[in-house]
Amino acid sequence: MFFPKNLAMSNLERPFASYHLWSLVVPNQGQQHWHCQMRRGFMKARQNEPEVQALRSQITAAQQIGLLAQQGVYEFHRNRDLFVVADGVERVASILELDGLSVQVRTRVLNILHRYYTKPILRRKRILLMTRGDEGFPKPIWIIRKNYRFRLYAMMDCVVMEPDNTLHILDFKTGKSPFDQRQALVYLLAARYLYPGYRMIASFYNLENSHKSEVIRVSNRELDQVEGELALIATKHYQDVQKYKNSGQFSQIFPPNPGKHCRYCPFHRICEFAQLD
Numbered sequence: 624m625f626f627p628k629n630l631a632m633s634n635l636e637r638p639f640a641s642y643h644l645w646s647l648v649v650p651n652q653g654q655q656h657w658h659c660q661m662r663r664g665f666m667k668a669r670q671n672e673p674e675v676q677a678l679r680s681q682i683t684a685a686q687q688i689g690l691l692a693q694q695g696v697y698e699f700h701r702n703r704d705l706f707v708v709a710d711g712v713e714r715v716a717s718i719l720e721l722d723g724l725s726v727q728v729r730t731r732v733l734n735i736l737h738r739y740y741t742k743p744i745l746r747r748k749r750i751l752l753m754t755r756g757d758e759g760f761p762k763p764i765w766i767i768r769k770n771y772r773f774r775l776y777a778m779m780d781c782v783v784m785e786p787d788n789t790l791h792i793l794d795f796k797t798g799k800s801p802f803d804q805r806q807a808l809v810y811l812l813a814a815r816y817l818y819p820g821y822r823m824i825a826s827f828y829n830l831e832n833s834h835k836s837e838v839i840r841v842s843n844r845e846l847d848q849v850e851g852e853l854a855l856i857a858t859k860h861y862q863d864v865q866k867y868k869n870s871g872q873f874s875q876i877f878p879p880n881p882g883k884h885c886r887y888c889p890f891h892r893i894c895e896f897a898q899l900d
């Protein structure tokens with residue numbers, strides 16, 4: 624992996640930003656009441672501790688469904704003959720090894736596969752990029768400006784070239800979570816570096832209910848603002864982690880916000896502030 628010469632030391636210590644970090648630092652609209660900074664601390668400052676690692680590696684049913692749904696779409700497009708054979712869904716289900724999974728996961732993923740098989744929204748599209756979702760961390764994009772520098776991580780599900788040569792970044796969703804426009808903004812910013820010179824749009828598509836978001840398009844000036852916001856988030860998080868490493872004052876730097884939401888937090892078993900009544 625190439626790193627700029629003056630950034631070659633301690634790269635993993637350098638500030639970084641991603642949609643996930645943005646969502647951990649700043650709550651989405653309407654979610655302020657259950658947003659917890661301590662959760663960010665567990666995820667992004669104490670992630671190398673064995674018990675935190677063990678909890679982070681436990682995949683929830685919702686996460687498993689999201690991942691398998693994306694892998695299913697990927698398999699359909701890897702072998703487009705699967706769209707025209709009568710048992711296309713069963714073949715993809717076999718590739719995904721759905722047998723042996725819980726009834727809930729298997730049933731929902733099979734429904735998603737059937738829905739995509741009958742309504743393959745990307746079948747006639749020119750797909751430039753499609754990921755399976757289990758590739759691990761993408762390569763960072765180095766953003767180096769006069770006032771800031773940070774690594775940007777953006778794992779896009781799919782990039783399509785529209786007939787008018789507009790790049791369309793599509794993010795697949797499952798479940799009932801609302802679309803968070805910030806995710807699209809991060810992808811559009813990343814695409815400005817990865818595919819310079821193209822007009823770009825982004826949207827979300829829920830594979831479980833076929834709900835499409837509105838198309839999101841922003842100006843270069845707005846992307847500059849997004850970049851500036853991400854630079855602030857990257858710096859704040861970097862400083863918080865350094866403070867924690869130097870002082871060990873976890874709850875002061877990453878304050879808890881206990882409540883009923885703790886029962887859905889992956890760290891409730893090790894969090895001394897968890898409210899589980």
Ligand code: SF4
Pocket residue numbers: 659660661662879880881882884885888889890891894895896897898
């Ligand atoms: S258990 Fe509750 S207080 Fe502790 S990190 Fe999770 S959400 Fe925050």
